Amino acid sequence: MNNISISPGKNNVGAYVNDLDLNDLKENQTSLIKDILNKYGVVFIKKQNLDSKTYQNFAQSLGQLVEYPRLKGLENYPFINVLERKPTDKSIAFGGSFLHQDTSYLDKDRPRYTMLMGIEIPDNQGNTIFSSGFNSYKKLPEEIKRKIKNAKGVFSSAGPISKTRRELEARSGIKSARVMEAEHSIVHEVNGQKSLYISPGHLMKIKISEKEDKEIKKYLIDHVNKDEFIFSYKWDKGDIVVWDNLSIMHKASEVKNCTRVMHRITIK
Numbered sequence: 663m664n665n666i667s668i669s670p671g672k673n674n675v676g677a678y679v680n681d682l683d684l685n686d687l688k689e690n691q692t693s694l695i696k697d698i699l700n701k702y703g704v705v706f707i708k709k710q711n712l713d714s715k716t717y718q719n720f721a722q723s724l725g726q727l728v729e730y731p732r733l734k735g736l737e738n739y740p741f742i743n744v745l746e747r748k749p750t751d752k753s754i755a756f757g758g759s760f761l762h763q764d765t766s767y768l769d770k771d772r773p774r775y776t777m778l779m780g781i782e783i784p785d786n787q788g789n790t791i792f793s794s795g796f797n798s799y800k801k802l803p804e805e806i807k808r809k810i811k812n813a814k815g816v817f818s819s820a821g822p823i824s825k826t827r828r829e830l831e832a833r834s835g836i837k838s839a840r841v842m843e844a845e846h847s848i849v850h851e852v853n854g855q856k857s858l859y860i861s862p863g864h865l866m867k868i869k870i871s872e873k874e875d876k877e878i879k880k881y882l883i884d885h886v887n888k889d890e891f892i893f894s895y896k897w898d899k900g901d902i903v904v905w906d907n908l909s910i911m912h913k914a915s916e917v918k919n920c921t922r923v924m925h926r927i928t929i930k
């Protein structure tokens with residue numbers, strides 16, 4: 663039976679997938695979820711509360727799991743990374759402050775999808791903020807679309823967001839790895855829909871004329887941060903959110919004096 667329905671997120675960013683029980687996932691539902699991801703970029707599946715095995719199996723049904731080079735995995739589930747925020751943490755949250763696309767500084771093997779499950783969710787804070795590259799691309803002036811049509815961006819692990827990662831690595835005793843850098847087109851196409859791929863947290867420059875690089879880089883970063891493209895997602899415990907890094911940018915919001923635990927898996 664396939665009674666799942668979808669409803670759009672705020673500002674048409676992503677889609678809630680309703681009436682879906684991932685504890686009892688049917689084979690054809692995986693391809694449905696992939697279709698929804700292709701069209702909307704991010705899916706929100708409420709209150710699933712999966713055990714680690716079922717969670718990892720669901721991730722595996724979407725593609726090949728990727729070990730994240732920067733974080734340690736769970737003991738029996740090395741592909742599940744724990745993101746933990748403690749009440750004593752004063753620094754900005756991992757991945758916070760800058761919209762980004764995960765690991766955009768990798769060349770070929772960068773994970774396409776990122777999945778989170780809410781394990782411990784604080785009251786009234788800890789939202790994840792999403793910005794749709796589909797929607798923001800559509801609203802670009804034609805002149806800008808023309809200018810960036812074939813432009814490449816240079817993305818670096820030492821970009822503006824690296825500050826939050828270095829703090830996390832220091833805490834978990836992982837030594838900061840070498841700087842990684844990659845070039846990608848800043849306009850991607852997903853199933854016929856164009857999307858902005860500018861990962862503001864990693865973007866170092868856009869390879870067009872020097873004067874235009876700074877101007878257009880600032881223009882695009884301001885553009886994807888506009889309220890009209892943003893959905894600040896409020897978590898419940900057990901929620902599962904999956905996004906396509908080709909079409910969705912995200913960042914953590916500020917959290918204070920609370921515990922927040924998420925389980926993260928990345929998928930190729």
Ligand SMILES: [Fe+2]
Pocket residue numbers: 757762763764912
């Ligand atoms: Fe991230």
